[in-house]
Amino acid sequence: MTSILQVNHLRVHYHTPRAVVKAVDDVTFDVQSGERFGLIGESGSGKTTIALAIMRLIRPPGRIESGEVILDGEELLDLSDQEMRQRRLDRVAMVTQGAMNSLNPVIRIRRQFADGLNSHGAQVTTEEARDRLSALLQRVGLQPRVADMYPHELSGGMKQRVCIALAMSLRPSLIIADEPTSALDVVVQRQVMQTLRQVQEDLNAAVVLIGHDMGLMAQFVSRIGVMYAGKIVEEGPVRAIFRHPQHPYTQLLMESLPSLDEKMELRAAQGAPPSAAERPRGCVFHPRCPYVMDRCISEEPLLQKVAPEQMAACHLHDGAGPLPFSNQLVGDGEVAT
Amino acid sequence: MTALLEARSVAKVFGGGLIHRTETVALRSFSFTIDTTRPSITGVVGESGSGKSTMARLLLGLETPTKGSVLYRGKDLSRLSGIERHSFRQEIQAIFQDPFESFNSFYRVDHMLEVPIQKFDLARTKAEMRRLMVNALEAVGLRPEETLGRFPHQLSGGQRQRVMVARALLLSPKLIIADEPVSMIDASLRATVLTNLRQLRDDFGISLIYITHDLTTAFQICDDIVVLYRGYVAEAGDTTKVVKEPKHPYTQLLCSSIPRPDPDRTWPDEPERSSLAVQAHPDRGCPFAARCPHTFEPCLQEAPPIFRMEAQRGATCYLYQDAPTLPFDKMDELLAYASSVAEVETTPAAPV
Numbered sequence: 001m002t003s004i005l006q007v008n009h010l011r012v013h014y015h016t017p018r019a020v021v022k023a024v025d026d027v028t029f030d031v032q033s034g035e036r037f038g039l040i041g042e043s044g045s046g047k048t049t050i051a052l053a054i055m056r057l058i059r060p061p062g063r064i065e066s067g068e069v070i071l072d073g074e075e076l077l078d079l080s081d082q083e084m085r086q087r088r089l090d091r092v093a094m095v096t097q098g099a100m101n102s103l104n105p106v107i108r109i110r111r112q113f114a115d116g117l118n119s120h121g122a123q124v125t126t127e128e129a130r131d132r133l134s135a136l137l138q139r140v141g142l143q144p145r146v147a148d149m150y151p152h153e154l155s156g157g158m159k160q161r162v163c164i165a166l167a168m169s170l171r172p173s174l175i176i177a178d179e180p181t182s183a184l185d186v187v188v189q190r191q192v193m194q195t196l197r198q199v200q201e202d203l204n205a206a207v208v209l210i211g212h213d214m215g216l217m218a219q220f221v222s223r224i225g226v227m228y229a230g231k232i233v234e235e236g237p238v239r240a241i242f243r244h245p246q247h248p249y250t251q252l253l254m255e256s257l258p259s260l261d262e263k264m265e266l267r268a269a270q271g272a273p274p275s276a277a278e279r280p281r282g283c284v285f286h287p288r289c290p291y292v293m294d295r296c297i298s299e300e301p302l303l304q305k306v307a308p309e310q311m312a313a314c315h316l317h318d319g320a321g322p323l324p325f326s327n328q329l330v331g332d333g334e335v336a337t
Numbered sequence: 338m339t340a341l342l343e344a345r346s347v348a349k350v351f352g353g354g355l356i357h358r359t360e361t362v363a364l365r366s367f368s369f370t371i372d373t374t375r376p377s378i379t380g381v382v383g384e385s386g387s388g389k390s391t392m393a394r395l396l397l398g399l400e401t402p403t404k405g406s407v408l409y410r411g412k413d414l415s416r417l418s419g420i421e422r423h424s425f426r427q428e429i430q431a432i433f434q435d436p437f438e439s440f441n442s443f444y445r446v447d448h449m450l451e452v453p454i455q456k457f458d459l460a461r462t463k464a465e466m467r468r469l470m471v472n473a474l475e476a477v478g479l480r481p482e483e484t485l486g487r488f489p490h491q492l493s494g495g496q497r498q499r500v501m502v503a504r505a506l507l508l509s510p511k512l513i514i515a516d517e518p519v520s521m522i523d524a525s526l527r528a529t530v531l532t533n534l535r536q537l538r539d540d541f542g543i544s545l546i547y548i549t550h551d552l553t554t555a556f557q558i559c560d561d562i563v564v565l566y567r568g569y570v571a572e573a574g575d576t577t578k579v580v581k582e583p584k585h586p587y588t589q590l591l592c593s594s595i596p597r598p599d600p601d602r603t604w605p606d607e608p609e610r611s612s613l614a615v616q617a618h619p620d621r622g623c624p625f626a627a628r629c630p631h632t633f634e635p636c637l638q639e640a641p642p643i644f645r646m647e648a649q650r651g652a653t654c655y656l657y658q659d660a661p662t663l664p665f666d667k668m669d670e671l672l673a674y675a676s677s678v679a680e681v682e683t684t685p686a687a688p689v
Contacts, residue, residue: 043523185550186550186552186595187384187590187591188384190594214524219597219603239600242598253525256524256527257598258531263556263557264557266529266532266557272526
């Protein structure tokens with residue numbers, strides 16, 4: 001497998017009048033071709049900023065300070081605005097939480113789709129465009145007649161599927177899905193996610209799923225990066241992350257998941273995530289960490305290998321083996337790699 | 338004995354006037370009793386458009402029912418005198434979804450807590466007021482010295498929502514109606530708010546109506562649960578039973594759609610669709626017929642009544658038509674709470 005997306009040492013800061021907010025602080029990860037990769041984090045952890053940085057949609061006062069975003073061997077951060085505009089939709093498409101509200105309410109679906117094709121110089125006849133749209137809509141489980149409807153005639157889940165159809169219209173190699181279903185009900189969420197998965201497999205596109213719902217991640221992705229306060233603190237295969245989380249923050253996330261299997265004592269986490277403007281020195285998680293040591297307060301831990309394919313940024317791993325952890329939710333079975 | 342709060346066959350229909358011709362049935366025939374003998378947590382679960390928020394607003398007197406009535410200590414909410422309204426506003430508190438919007442960002446957190454104390458004359462001196470605020474904050478696990486004097490934007494979502502719980506606690510209410518109280522709070526902080534809500538029942542004897550779209554959190558804290566679908570009661574009964582062995586096809590679909598946080602328990606395949614060609618018709622037939630894999634003839638004729646399979650278990654589905662029916666205005670018999678009251682009053686429970 002080859003990397004379709006490489007993000008190297010990305011830093012994105014927001015220069016507000018009061019302070020410089022380090023929304024994304026030295027983040028590195030890569031996504032393989034055809035892979036489903038998840039970025040999970042709480043609000044303010046920087047996950048959406050990463051998505052916007054990949055799309056080159058960071059607006060002032062935000063600025064990409066340094067780093068590389070390499071899509072299919074091409075450095076996106078060096079492209080001109082015009083060139084980048086051509087890459088969007090064509091090479092990398094995005095589906096956001098509010099995507100369904102980004103449809104123009106007074107224009108039929110068909111024309112919104114044609115706009116995308118035309119702006120990317122696709123030379124298609126009206127008939128070809130019609131056929132392509134019908135095929136796309138069918139692929140996301142909608143009837144072709146949806147093309148002649150206005151957005152308000154569709155339900156939220158249908159609109160979100162239209163957006164997925166639009167996102168795949170030029171067969172991009174990467175789809176960034178930023179909380180694509182958090183405005184939808186669980187039943188519809190499942191349909192939309194299954195649609196996205198089918199589309200992803202058909203196109204053999206890679207998907208970066210961004211979200212806060214551990215359940216959704218478990219259902220959809222094969223590898224996860226866990227974000228906290230602008231950094232990736234742990235990364236690894238989904239099963240390893242759920243069974244044997246190696247960063248105390250990931251462990252905390254796992255413990256605070258309410259179960260549908262048994263009523264349990266809800267483990268309450270101490271403290272709250274730091275404000276984006278005042279990040280703690282040393283390890284960003286140390287004020288809430290149950291295992292905090294002197295070192296954590298002064299020295300920032302770097303991502304290091306803790307298992308064959310798993311990385312965690314925690315001083316506990318320096319010279320020590322993996323951290324013990326028992327997950328109440330999933331059996332303590334073997335880690336499939 | 339008069340119930341604290343009682344909804345009698347309450348229905349709410351929006352529209353249907355001269356301008357908005359189409360009627361939208363937000364809630365159809367909902368009955369409910371909250372007593373003060375034994376505090377309980379009742380969950381009302383449904384997706385958007387199920388009528389769950391309408392129900393909260395009806396119970397709080399923010400909407401007037403189209404049919405039926407909401408009674409506070411035996412008196413219709415719309416006919417309360419000034420004094421009765423005042424005590425209604427003290428005994429029944431609300432917590433809403435968005436802890437960001439509940440605050441006025443120009444005032445410090447203190448203001449949020451001082452207003453109800455002044456309004457309800459709970460303290461005579463500044464020191465007494467301060468003590469009440471400190472107690473309430475400590476009761477929800479907040480450190481007063483870190484909370485008081487701050488502005489809302491300096492608190493996290495979880496902290497803000499806990500201030501709202503503290504504010505409700507100040508007034509020593511009998512019942513708190515919480516509409517999606519944790520849905521905007523990050524996962525690692527959600528547990529603390531849920532724990533607070535449980536404490537309301539266990540430590541303070543306050544009943545709670547927990548309204549949510551999230552079956553998982555409802556399962557964790559509720560004694561009983563009512564599942565709503567498009568304004569209809571789909572299923573009601575003991576929480577564990579409803580979640581573990583859902584009977585109504587909608588509840589089954591809901592339970593199977595929840596993304597389990599376990600990579601080895603993935604979603605089952607897309608459920609089969611209704612076999613009969615059904616046009617969703619809100620006035621006739623079962624509201625779920627168009628999406629139900631089990632639809633058969635009776636479902637299209639008339640909306641199903643509640644079939645009571647067990648003492649604390651009922652579903653509005655013809656699959657269970659062999660079970661005795663239960664009128665909608667008696668639906669609260671399905672809730673464990675109501676049957677415990679029945680025990681207290683030594684009224685024999687209805688036979689199964």
